[in-house]
Amino acid sequence: MSRIATFFVFMYGLLIGACQSESALDASPPREKIVISGSSTLAPMISVMAKTFEQDHPNFRIDVQTGGSSRGINDVQLKLADIGMVSRHLEDTDTYRAHTIAQDGVTMIVHKNNPLTSLNKNTIIAIYQKQILDWSGLTTFSGDITVISKAEGRSTLEVFLHYLGLKNSELRPDSIIGDNEQAVKLVVNNPNAIAYVSSSTAESHIKNGSPIKTIQIDGVIPSTENVANGKFPIVRKLNLIASPSPSTAVKQFLEFCSSVQGKRLIEEFHFVPSV
Amino acid sequence: MYHLSDKFFRLSQLLGGLIATTIIAIIVIVLLIEAWPSVAHYGLFHFFTASGWFPLEAEYNLAPMLTGTLVITLGAMFIAIPLSLASSIFVVFYIHGVYQHLVTRLLELLSGIPSVVFGLWGMIFVVPALLKIKSPGTSLAAGSIVLATMLIPGLVLMCMMAFRQTLEHFYLAGRSLGLTKMQTVIQVLIPSSLPSLSSAMFLQTARAIGETMAVLMVCGNIIQYPTSLFDPVRTLSTNAALEMAYATGDHRSALFTSGLLLLGLVAILLKTSRQRSIPENIACFRSRTRESL
Amino acid sequence: MNPSEKVILGTCIFSITLLALLYGQIVWEITINGLPRLSWNWFTQAPANAGLQGGISSILISTMLIICVSLITATPVALAIAINLSEIPATHSRGISFLRASLDLLASIPSIVYGLFGYAFFVILCKLGFSLLSGGLTLACMILPLLARLFEDRLKEIPIAHFQSARACGMHQWQIYFFVLLPSISRGLIGSIILALSRALSETAALVYTAGYVDRMPSTLSDSGRSLSVHILDLSMNVPGGNQNSYASALTLLLLLLFINSSALWMGNQKSNQERIKV
Numbered sequence: 001m002s003r004i005a006t007f008f009v010f011m012y013g014l015l016i017g018a019c020q021s022e023s024a025l026d027a028s029p030p031r032e033k034i035v036i037s038g039s040s041t042l043a044p045m046i047s048v049m050a051k052t053f054e055q056d057h058p059n060f061r062i063d064v065q066t067g068g069s070s071r072g073i074n075d076v077q078l079k080l081a082d083i084g085m086v087s088r089h090l091e092d093t094d095t096y097r098a099h100t101i102a103q104d105g106v107t108m109i110v111h112k113n114n115p116l117t118s119l120n121k122n123t124i125i126a127i128y129q130k131q132i133l134d135w136s137g138l139t140t141f142s143g144d145i146t147v148i149s150k151a152e153g154r155s156t157l158e159v160f161l162h163y164l165g166l167k168n169s170e171l172r173p174d175s176i177i178g179d180n181e182q183a184v185k186l187v188v189n190n191p192n193a194i195a196y197v198s199s200s201t202a203e204s205h206i207k208n209g210s211p212i213k214t215i216q217i218d219g220v221i222p223s224t225e226n227v228a229n230g231k232f233p234i235v236r237k238l239n240l241i242a243s244p245s246p247s248t249a250v251k252q253f254l255e256f257c258s259s260v261q262g263k264r265l266i267e268e269f270h271f272v273p274s275v
Numbered sequence: 276m277y278h279l280s281d282k283f284f285r286l287s288q289l290l291g292g293l294i295a296t297t298i299i300a301i302i303v304i305v306l307l308i309e310a311w312p313s314v315a316h317y318g319l320f321h322f323f324t325a326s327g328w329f330p331l332e333a334e335y336n337l338a339p340m341l342t343g344t345l346v347i348t349l350g351a352m353f354i355a356i357p358l359s360l361a362s363s364i365f366v367v368f369y370i371h372g373v374y375q376h377l378v379t380r381l382l383e384l385l386s387g388i389p390s391v392v393f394g395l396w397g398m399i400f401v402v403p404a405l406l407k408i409k410s411p412g413t414s415l416a417a418g419s420i421v422l423a424t425m426l427i428p429g430l431v432l433m434c435m436m437a438f439r440q441t442l443e444h445f446y447l448a449g450r451s452l453g454l455t456k457m458q459t460v461i462q463v464l465i466p467s468s469l470p471s472l473s474s475a476m477f478l479q480t481a482r483a484i485g486e487t488m489a490v491l492m493v494c495g496n497i498i499q500y501p502t503s504l505f506d507p508v509r510t511l512s513t514n515a516a517l518e519m520a521y522a523t524g525d526h527r528s529a530l531f532t533s534g535l536l537l538l539g540l541v542a543i544l545l546k547t548s549r550q551r552s553i554p555e556n557i558a559c560f561r562s563r564t565r566e567s568l
Numbered sequence: 569m570n571p572s573e574k575v576i577l578g579t580c581i582f583s584i585t586l587l588a589l590l591y592g593q594i595v596w597e598i599t600i601n602g603l604p605r606l607s608w609n610w611f612t613q614a615p616a617n618a619g620l621q622g623g624i625s626s627i628l629i630s631t632m633l634i635i636c637v638s639l640i641t642a643t644p645v646a647l648a649i650a651i652n653l654s655e656i657p658a659t660h661s662r663g664i665s666f667l668r669a670s671l672d673l674l675a676s677i678p679s680i681v682y683g684l685f686g687y688a689f690f691v692i693l694c695k696l697g698f699s700l701l702s703g704g705l706t707l708a709c710m711i712l713p714l715l716a717r718l719f720e721d722r723l724k725e726i727p728i729a730h731f732q733s734a735r736a737c738g739m740h741q742w743q744i745y746f747f748v749l750l751p752s753i754s755r756g757l758i759g760s761i762i763l764a765l766s767r768a769l770s771e772t773a774a775l776v777y778t779a780g781y782v783d784r785m786p787s788t789l790s791d792s793g794r795s796l797s798v799h800i801l802d803l804s805m806n807v808p809g810g811n812q813n814s815y816a817s818a819l820t821l822l823l824l825l826l827f828i829n830s831s832a833l834w835m836g837n838q839k840s841n842q843e844r845i846k847v
Contacts (some may be wrong), residue, residue, distance in 0.1 A: 080691070175495040298670075299670040457576060470721075487680055
């Protein structure tokens with residue numbers, strides 16, 4: 001018991017010490033601090049960009065937070081964050097301006113063993129409305145189609161529905177998921193499944209050797225070029241939002257995102273830098 | 276007759292209680308503030324009578340998800356309780372010394388595995404196994420199995436703690452009355468540690484109701500009333516986890532309403548379990564403690 | 569042994585074997601996928617390239633700090649509540665039954681709601697920002713009901729004679745607790761703390777909204793920091809190709825728990841030389 005008591009006294013001492021070292025640090029010259037928060041799709045890429053930016057500008061400190069696009073908007077409005085990451089299309093308001101930094105295709109994926117190569121809009125509608133139940137009508141493959149869709153509010157769902165011209169209540173999926181990775185994991189483990197995911201996710205998985213493949217939509221390959229030149233039909237915008245009159249630090253970071261170096265990092269994450 | 280130090284001790288106890296009640300009050304207030312716009316806009320009954328859950332079309336029906344939560348939790352506890360009770364009896368009474376110690380350490384390790392890992396395991400092993408029985412694999416059964424797997428280590432540990440304490444008081448007494456080992460366990464130790472056992476089960480049920488990540492990854496998340504074990508379902512808490520990140524306006528507010536509903540559900544569960552589970556002997560026993568002061 | 573006892577024993581053996589196989593498989597899966605990544609650098613380098621390269625040193629430190637904050641704030645409060653609850657039966661006091669009900673409600677709130685509560689209360693209202701402190705405090709609220717309940721169960725199991733004889737020696741109430749009752753159940757208390765700790769370690773959703781996502785080495789408690797479980801979640805759900813590192817992080821989490829368990833055991837060792845009943 002005395003050891004436990006000693007331990008706790010020690011811990012409280014540490015805690016108080018930590019709080020005091022905090023006030024000591026406050027006295028040191030202030031650094032430029034930027035807080036970025038929002039979409040979990042963008043967070044890994046932006047945190048790598050932030051680190052690169054910090055290396056070039058040692059007096060900067062950029063904290064990247066995640067938790068979803070709506071949190072990004074919310075945090076910018078509450079001034080908790082300087083920049084919000086929003087992975088869907090949005091209009092400017094008087095509290096923020098949107099800066100589109102990249103584009104991302106939304107592509108259909110199936111298991112590698114599935115011989116399917118191409119789908120058109122009407123077939124996709126038929127699959128997602130359960131008018132086609134079995135693969136045998138489409139390819140040399142057979143089995144019940146497992147239709148995977150996304151949860152309400154995800155931008156991939158929104159652009160997908162917009163492309164199909166349907167409402168969410170008209171879809172009849174077998175499984176609803178949240179993140180792109182989850183869709184990939186389900187497809188990897190189920191040769192009969194079909195899902196739509198961000199093309200950046202699909203591309204990096206195919207590069208890493210996951211047993212999935214992308215499907216041509218209306219005969220267009222979901223490649224980076226086709227997303228960039230607008231041939232590929234299902235595309236979403238990835239935005240950073242900031243207040244209409246940003247501080248110089250925020251401005252500098254936004255400029256970095258659309259600089260050559262920023263664009264190279266965007267491409268490394270298989271997104272398409274916007275022009 | 277109270278000394279100053281006793282008063283101080285009493286005060287600190289009251290302070291502890293105050294902190295706990297304040298936390299729950301703040302949480303309820305936060306939930307109420309956030310949920311109010313949707314309740315004011317649609318009325319409380321909308322959440323049970325709407326045509327479905329289609330936030331983009333302003334339809335917010337929570338009833339199927341409420342059912343999903345109940346069914347999945349029930350399923351998980353149905354798997355977890357017998358397994359953990361049986362294994363904790365075996366570990367406490369039939370494994371000795373170093374080995375028992377070892378098993379305890381292992382269980383403590385297992386109870387610290389994040390739910391994401393159980394979810395991943397479920398996606399890689401449970402879902403494909405169920406897929407062989409019936410498509411689509413992501414289902415009520417998968418949800419219950421993964422949830423049970425997640426809860427069992429904690430539950431076994433809590434049951435073991437309960438048994439170990441009563442063992443010291445009653446085991447020798449039981450044996451000296453001529454009962455066999457198993458008879459002592461079944462007829463003396465289980466009844467005498469029932470309060471601790473039921474509190475352990477309650478805690479784990481509560482955790483099951485609130486669990487999000489693991490269930491989200493394996494149960495399919497289709498909003499419907501399940502008709503078989505292999506139907507996908509969505510629970511209230513996975514609904515919040517799935518949609519909270521991208522919800523705005525009334526949609527977000529409706530998600531908070533589902534949080535409130537979840538609290539209400541637990542409150543009802545509590546009310547019903549409370550009526551039975553207060554062990555009379557302990558109640559009397561403790562009031563004597565106070566009187567002896 | 570009569571037949572019905574044999575059946576019961578058989579069931580027990582069957583269930584423990586089933587569980588052993590089940591968890592053996594899970595741990596095996598984590599180990600074989602995670603072990604190749606573990607090296608000295610894994611523990612000493614900060615993560616790079618969204619966690620795909622480098623190690624997890626900063627994440628380990630953040631995790632430890634969050635856990636420390638939550639445990640040292642939750643334990644005394646939980647102990648105070650547990651003493652309160654164990655002394656006064658719910659049927660005797662409306663205040664106590666209310667306290668008990670609020671604890672039970674707290675225990676069943678989904679972690680995402682805790683996250684949003686921590687975000688609204690600690691981050692915004694208390695102006696703590698996204699920090700290890702707000703994360704730790706949110707976790708403290710989360711493990712409080714669990715700790716209080718476990719402590720209460722341990723306290724209730726103390727024979728009343730201990731209390732009465734200490735009282736007869738003329739000890740004050742706080743002396744009775746700190747010198748007689750609590751030491752006699754120190755093992756159970758430590759076990760309870762470890763359970764709560766593992767719950768706290770495995771928590772994700774509550775931390776994403778409070779402690780945050782920054783994978784830099786924290787310098788103070790008001791810095792944002794990513795915990796191990798958030799790192800695992802992010803690698804497996806957001807970063808393509810992060811699977812192996814997420815398994816390695818899970819393995820590290822297990823090792824961390826092992827380390828904490830053994831040090832806690834060392835602290836609670838005094839009871840173990842006392843004579844225990846042999847079953």
